[in-house]
Amino acid sequence: MENLRVLELYSGIGGMHYALKESGIPAHVVAAVDINTTANEVYRHNFPDTPLWSKSIEGIPLDDFNKLSVDVILMSPPCQPFTRLGLQGDIRDLRTKSFLYILDLLPRLNRLPRFILLENVKGFESSSARDLLIKTLMEGGYRFEEIMVSPTSVGIPNSRLRYYLIAQLSTETFSIQACSKILDAFPHPAESDSSEQPTVVSPAHPGSSQLDKDTEEGHFLYKLETMAEVQRKKNQNNDLSVRLIQGFLEPQSERNMEQYLLPPKTLLRYAMVMDIVQPTCRRSTCFTKGYGRYVEGTGSVLQSCMETEMQSVFTGLDQLSDEEKLQRLMKLKLRYFTPREVASLMGFPQSFSFPEHIPTKQRYKVLGNSLNVMVVARLLRLLVS
CATH class of the missing domain: 3.40.50.150 (Vaccinia Virus protein VP39)
Structure with a gap:
């Protein structure tokens, strides 16, 4: 040709x-x-x-x-x-x-x-x-x-x-x-x-399904998730035709990932509606241009400390004082995916890079507008x- x-x-x-x-x-x-x-x-x-x-x-x-x-x-x-x-x-x-x-x-x-x-x-x-x-x-x-x-x-x-x-x-x-x-x-x-x-529930705003209090089913687990939501995520994680998230992550060092950790205010306000994934998951939600600035419905966050069980953190969380809530949530070391990781999950090759002077927020924004x-x-x- x-x-x-x-x-x-x-x-x-x-x-x-x-x-x-x-x-x-x-x-x-x-x-x-x-x-x-x-x-x-x-x-x-x-x-x-x-x-x-x-x-x-x-x-x-x-x-x-x-x-x-x-x-x-x-x-x-x-x-x-x-x-x-x-x-x-x-x-x-x-x-x-x-x-x-x-x-x-x-x-x-x-x-x-x-x-x-x-x-x-x-x-x-x-x-x-x-x-x-x-x-x-x-x-x-x-x-x-x-x-x-x-x-x-x-x-x-x-x-x-x-x-x-x-x-x-x-x-x-x-x-x-x-x-x-x-x-x-x-x-x-x-x-x-x-x-x-796999069935995808409106990836443009994945947080909304967690917010809908599905009173008809009456099932609530840790976080504001219905049984249907949990089952959907389980099905996605069981789809072996999809690769693990860990294959898209940058090599971690405490120092270089510090800037991507979710701040305390964000953890307290949005803990119940965040979409949290682990390196061994085969799913993440759609990254939008608001990622890094807003939490709900803009993309998944990563649990980077695997020694802590998510269920132990979220069980009875709403009964605790803000200080106790924070102590628990901090154990998960929740962080945003880096712009390079978002680019990898969007299929961009390793040769793709940003000019040094482009700020992180702008990197998320242009990635969210891409394909x-x-x-x-x-x-x-x-x-x-």
């Missing part, structure tokens, strides 16, 4: 670019486009030779797109208009303006791209923006497949359920059948068994093979 010319829109920190490299497809990114200055710094640091356009997509004229003459468009448009916890403004949200511009531009290109891959949050599949995308693709002669998968389906112990669309101009030999329903596993007969896709590299790499192989 000849070297494909790729346009990476909403390029962020380069998740799509890394996925392209991981896929092994002969291709090069002719331009990456993003307006986020921090993300662009990280992108330039990792891909210094890729032309990076630091401008709004809707500000780029049709002529400039035509000059690129691309074979592939990769894009991950802003998710806020579609996220379950947002206002769900859909196409009324100004943040969809650039995406609507792309849909308007696509049919007018001198040469249509042969392949398109789009990633977005769960919720996009029922939006008007998605309906417009499908209409544009069908009118342009594309065949497409829609898939909702989580990184657990490629053996990564992290829930990040996302919507993906892969499309190809139907003049090509197209091995993927366009399908009216959204698949919940990779569309490959040999690999779409049910074990690939899972391994999932996209697999979809790209499927699309282009």
